[in-house]
Amino acid sequence: MFTPSTLAVAYRNSETHIRDLAQRLQLPKYRLTSELKFVTDYDYLLMHQDDALVIAKTGKGAPKPVSVELASGAVDHRRKFGGGKGQDIAKACGLTKRQGLTIFDATAGLGRDAFVLASLGCNVTLYERVGFVRELLCDGVDRAKMVVDIADIMERISLALDTIFEVEEEECVDVVYLDPMFPHNDKSSAAVKKEMAFFRDLVGHDADADSLLPKAMLLARYRVVVKRPKGAPYLNGEEPSFRLDGKSGRFDIYVKRSLDHN
Ligand SMILES: C[S@@+](CC[C@H](N)C(=O)[O-])C[C@H]1O[C@@H](n2cnc3c(N)ncnc32)[C@H](O)[C@@H]1O
Known part of the structure; x- marks a missing residue:
């Protein structure tokens, strides 16, 4: 914590x-x-x-400071060359089946996944409970809004002040996306980028992550998507409807209703 x-x-x-x-x-x-x-x-x-x-x-040998950069670096590279709707995150959320989905990103972090989804046409609301992470996010979103190139994408991103636990059931969206912090084992921690170490140090792992799933299921019209590291147990011990396995992690998809339905 x-x-x-x-x-x-x-x-x-x-x-x-x-x-x-x-x-x-x-x-x-x-x-x-x-x-x-x-x-x-x-x-x-x-x-x-x-x-x-x-x-x-602080201190000797400290890695580069971390900020939320949506208009440059890795995020920008992914927008231009990342594979568009062929990416697993897009398939998991059902972007190949339906246009313009509304999404709650309930664990926004540094906003990278949310930006990918918005760049593929989704309207995304970001929820982040840790104050300093939300401030980094808010600053990054504000700066990205000034960049003409991505102005249309940024119009589809909004930052909430609370968490999804404060959202009423009537305010549901098409998809709820979850990517809570998971305690990594030593093997996988080697893969964690140096500059992201602060997340592990300061935010810790989200010990209450299981409680996100039932709430997300109440708020999602069509599906809940959970990003998990390789080998991690299912969130809340609940088996998903299907999963998409990638090299370092996977997406568990909990289908509530087919995206073909209105
Ligand atoms: C692994 S990071 C998410 C990274 C993000 N997907 C990205 O692309 O940058 C998880 C984040 O979820 C936040 N979080 C965990 N539980 C939350 C909750 N119940 N409500 C809001 N934020 C939460 C944590 O503070 C942390 O910043």
Whole structure:
């Protein structure tokens, strides 16, 4: 679970918005200019770098800071060359069967999966419960909205303030997508990218992930899609209607109703 004692907010004197962020998230704060010496009391800092909100690990040999980048890097590369609706995530959500699906991404994280789905024509609402991750997401979404190239995609993305547990059954959507954190074994942890280590350190694993499935089943009109690492047990111990197995992970699909129905 999230351990705020290892995270602080760093800001320069003029960066009042970051200072406000510290207050909002109830995190300790430091002015980088005069109090740099205290920075290493914390494992991670939330700070501004090149106009982006980033999370940075402190100390020697720390990996590159992480931010939400939807208009460049790996996410952009995947949009252009990732295989479109041929990707397993698209097949799992049923994008080959129906256009313009509405989707709740109930475990949004850094928004990469949500962006793939929106770039393939879905209208996606993002839910993220950890405050600092939601702030990174909000910052990344705001910056991506300024990029003309992907303006149409960004119009299909919205960020909620709560979690799906606050959503009423009447507000259902076509598909609910779940990708909770799973405790990796040593073998698979080698594959976890260095820069994503903060997720493991700070967010931990989502021990209550099982409870997402029954709620998602109430909110989905057609299906619930669960992304799982290879070898992980079924969420909530429930066998899916079918699964799509990939190299490093799989999608479990819980069908409620055929996508051919209205
Ligand atoms: C593995 S990450 C998701 C990565 C994401 N699919 C992506 O493409 O970037 C899981 C995220 O789900 C969030 N999460 C877990 N349970 C949640 C819940 N009940 N409500 C909202 N967010 C949740 C965690 O805080 C974490 O950020």
